Amino acid sequence: MARSLCKSGFTVLRFDFRGSGDSDGEFEDTTLPGEVSDGEAALTFLIRQRSVDRRRVGIIGLSMGGRVATILASKDERVKFAILYSAALDPLRDKFLRQMDKDKLEKLNLGEAVEVSNGWYLEKKGFFDMIDYVIPFEVMGRIKIPMLIIHGDRDFVIPLEEAEKGYSIIKSLNDKNELYVVEGGDHTFSKKEHTLKVIDKTLNWLKRVV
Template structure:
């Protein structure tokens, strides 16, 4: 196995990533989409360990930083769901051009907002042959609801100010919220079939309630699968639960991308 730093240009900005290449090529490929204000490493190296495990099992893996995140170019103020969808499509094109993929078999795994990006993009782009979401919301309204109910923010004041500072140290900008409300996640998840989808969620998710996973699953067409992990939180930072998810996602991809 090999692991190397890569980058590609998109709309005049550099997108940075890490590419995992298995010993046996050609191989099916998996692209990771990190969550809001995240990066290609992830909390507690979420994406690093998952990428290495999938590579061990014979998958090409690309994990990259969306523009405005991690080491990629761009500012956090410019981050939108539409922009991240464009980044994902560019990543697919770059991967197809640079790496020998087995029969164009490409899957996408997304965490939280990254799962939303995966769903919305797959609904438009049939190059994506399989989708896995982890801790992902079924509605972009969750950002507005969280601002109101969890952070006790007056939405009118937020829209006038132009941004919202998060406890994590990140910042949500007005243009992100305006763009987010344009997207229909449930309508998009219904368009993925007959391509397979796996929906993973923790029952104790403190940010995106598990009811969102139920809504996604109900609207998705076949073939579909749901994994609810008892006691797991939003970021799956409990090791036993994290590795349960890693193994399940890996086996599901082996069944659906081989």
């Protein structure tokens, strides 16, 4: 996606949250507030670049990144548009609790790292305690900037219903808001045909909005 945006003339900053990819830190020490802070720092860095028009800066997030993007869009006036891919918008604490057995819960209470959702997340108690410190559904109603929500109808990690609920909240807040469902798309749009659909929709929407 970043390469496609650059080829279309957009300036793009792609970064890893702390403890992930090439960023410093340990993944198991990650917290949602920390990821939001990382996003704020990335925005600050981006708007300081001479080639960037701060009046047209937006944010794109996938999965938990979509959760972070929603939180930033609700409170950071520097964000002028937001795009959510397979975003985790629902409260997660109860969802994770249902997926963890007794042994994992005991480890979590002792501050040890635990695995939840088939390897999708590995975190310590600090993250678990703060994972719902902001619930996207509760702040989406205050987001007035344009938003595009893209979700696959074969996403078994974050169900399509979450995207539909999120869109129902923002639908009337901006006439550019849109929900795009990728038929057959999984959580990461892993098939090439689905990836291309996401790229095409994103670029066409941005050309209308930015």
